Amino acid sequence: MFSDPGQPVEGPLVIPGGPPLGIMGPGPRRQPLRGRRAIAVSAVSTVAFLGLLAALFFLAPGSAQVRRTFFNLPDARTAFLGDPQHGIFSVGAAFVLNIEMFLVAEVLILILAMVIAVIRQLQGPVLFPLRMLAIAYTDFFRGVPLILVIYAIGFGVPALNLAGVSTQKTVVYGLVALVLSYSAYVSEVYRAGIESVHPSQVAAGRSLGLSQWQSMRSVVMPQAVRRVIPPLLNDFISLQKDTALVAVLGVIEANRAAGIESSTDFNYTGYTVAAVLFLALTVPLARFTDYLIARDRRRRQATTAR
Amino acid sequence: MNVGKPPTSDQALRLEGIYKSFERNQVLRGIDLEVGSHQVVCLIGSSGSGKSTLLRCINLLEPVDRGRVIFFGVDISAAGTDVNAVRRQIGIVFQAFNLFPHMTVLQNITLAPIRVLGKPRRQAEEEADALLRQFGLYDKRKEYPDRISGGQQQRAAIARALAMQPRLMLLDEVTSALDPELVAEVLNVIRALAGAGMTMVIATHEMGFARGIANRVCFLDNGVILEQGPPEQIFRNPQQPRTQRFLQSITDAGHL
Numbered sequence: 303m304f305s306d307p308g309q310p311v312e313g314p315l316v317i318p319g320g321p322p323l324g325i326m327g328p329g330p331r332r333q334p335l336r337g338r339r340a341i342a343v344s345a346v347s348t349v350a351f352l353g354l355l356a357a358l359f360f361l362a363p364g365s366a367q368v369r370r371t372f373f374n375l376p377d378a379r380t381a382f383l384g385d386p387q388h389g390i391f392s393v394g395a396a397f398v399l400n401i402e403m404f405l406v407a408e409v410l411i412l413i414l415a416m417v418i419a420v421i422r423q424l425q426g427p428v429l430f431p432l433r434m435l436a437i438a439y440t441d442f443f444r445g446v447p448l449i450l451v452i453y454a455i456g457f458g459v460p461a462l463n464l465a466g467v468s469t470q471k472t473v474v475y476g477l478v479a480l481v482l483s484y485s486a487y488v489s490e491v492y493r494a495g496i497e498s499v500h501p502s503q504v505a506a507g508r509s510l511g512l513s514q515w516q517s518m519r520s521v522v523m524p525q526a527v528r529r530v531i532p533p534l535l536n537d538f539i540s541l542q543k544d545t546a547l548v549a550v551l552g553v554i555e556a557n558r559a560a561g562i563e564s565s566t567d568f569n570y571t572g573y574t575v576a577a578v579l580f581l582a583l584t585v586p587l588a589r590f591t592d593y594l595i596a597r598d599r600r601r602r603q604a605t606t607a608r
Numbered sequence: 609m610n611v612g613k614p615p616t617s618d619q620a621l622r623l624e625g626i627y628k629s630f631e632r633n634q635v636l637r638g639i640d641l642e643v644g645s646h647q648v649v650c651l652i653g654s655s656g657s658g659k660s661t662l663l664r665c666i667n668l669l670e671p672v673d674r675g676r677v678i679f680f681g682v683d684i685s686a687a688g689t690d691v692n693a694v695r696r697q698i699g700i701v702f703q704a705f706n707l708f709p710h711m712t713v714l715q716n717i718t719l720a721p722i723r724v725l726g727k728p729r730r731q732a733e734e735e736a737d738a739l740l741r742q743f744g745l746y747d748k749r750k751e752y753p754d755r756i757s758g759g760q761q762q763r764a765a766i767a768r769a770l771a772m773q774p775r776l777m778l779l780d781e782v783t784s785a786l787d788p789e790l791v792a793e794v795l796n797v798i799r800a801l802a803g804a805g806m807t808m809v810i811a812t813h814e815m816g817f818a819r820g821i822a823n824r825v826c827f828l829d830n831g832v833i834l835e836q837g838p839p840e841q842i843f844r845n846p847q848q849p850r851t852q853r854f855l856q857s858i859t860d861a862g863h864l
């Protein structure tokens with residue numbers, strides 16, 4: 303956080319040499335009785351709420367039918383492991399492809415989006431065409447639905463018959479489409495982060511003799527990236543799910559494998575399995591990011607000595 | 609204390625007819641100023657009189673509209689000046705410290721010597737440690753700015769500027785954002801700097817401090833230097849009615 307004296311300080315106030323006052327931010331727990339009561343109340347309300355949802359589900363007129371078609375354990379097993387003899391692909395194995403697409407795309411997006419965001423921030427009339435190009439890029443790829451980009455790249459580029467370019471595996475085209483589309487969104491996230499860094503930080507960097515590029519790299523970007531980690535993660539959870547869209551090119555990833563299973567067994571449980579797999583990937587990532595953010599904030603702003 | 613390079617000219621800085629406006633707001637309207645080597649010049653005047661803008665024009669953070677900035681005999685306001693090279697030699701300390709919050713105190717100080725001067729990390733850290741010891745901040749070297757007091761932050765910011773071994777230091781109301789009890793520790797550092805012969809231009813509201821440290825005091829009013837002279841003359845016997853009124857208001861507020 304930029305240390306402007308006008309802004310309230312995060313974390314508990316401390317008198318030098320004295321105990322934390324705990325006026326602003328979380329101080330030490332001093333009222334265990336009230337705390338224990340709060341936990342009890344929230345536990346009861348959670349149980350009541352979940353019970354209500356469960357009752358609604360189980361008492362619905364079509365409950366038995368839904369449970370049979372969406373939550374069928376033997377089918378879940380078949381869907382997860384696959385059944386090659388009946389032409390059923392393993393959703394679990396196919397999901398590995400989703401993870402691979404996600405991991406490769408994420409790295410490429412982080413790089414491409416940062417390049418675009420930095421280009422948009424560069425000063426100087428000479429770089430005007432570059433800035434225009436960056437703006438046009440974000441406008442275009444944010445404006446076109448991802449699925450159309452996937453179709454255009456996945457069917458258009460192979461049809462061009464370009465040596466080396468048009469003979470890639472189908473999944474590569476899907477990957478390129480994901481990277482092109484998401485880089486436009488993520489570059490805007492970066493840009494918001496860059497613009498949130500107070501100009502006085504750049505002034506401080508430049509006044510020390512850092513060049514425009516050096517102050518961007520050492521002063522602005524590290525602060526900008528820290529601030530946009532939550533929205534970045536948001537986009538990446540979205541990306542993890544959108545790897546399923548590459549299925550429209552015929553790539554057999556989790557969603558496609560689940561579709562094959564469900565149309566073979568006349569049962570939607572395969573989709574449920576795919577959904578659970580996606581959740582198993584996204585939820586831990588969200589918690590891990592929360593942890594990273596909290597740790598970084600503690601390190602920079604906690605007032606108690608280590 | 610870090611004195612910087614030996615001067616090559618008796619005159620460290622000369623401003624000739626500096627004009628600067630933002631949009632339609634004329635902030636500086638013809639400033640002429642000379643600062644000799646090892647001299648301390650204090651700029652006083654009410655908020656909005658142009659003190660900060662003048663300092664930012666000197667180290668080229670703001671381009672001047674008209675006029676010349678001569679730094680050790682070189683016109684640095686001329687087109688084609690390597691601004692990064694100039695800023696290496698002019699340190700500035702800001703009212704709000706402007707430390708980099710994502711770096712430790714030590715990293716704040718070593719960043720520019722490593723990246724700009726190309727010093728090896730070890731050498732930069734040794735030099736930074738020496739500065740931190742002088743400033744009583746050695747035990748805070750691994751702390752992040754938000755975890756130390758305002759006075760400590762401002763001393764770290766001064767150390768950061770000094771690590772570049774500047775030939776001129778600009779201080780922009782460096783104690784205005786501090787709690788009263790933290791002001792003295794920062795002023796003492798600046799007094800020590802002046803004692804070591806650092807050339808400085810200081811914008812300040814601390815009149816007692818200005819009186820004690822300055823070779824010359826300039827009263828800025830509405831974008832011009834209305835009156836300047838030795839501190840005793842300005843504070844004891846101001847000639848201009850506006851200077852008298854300004855000093856009277858400061859006295860009424862108990863700052864003198």
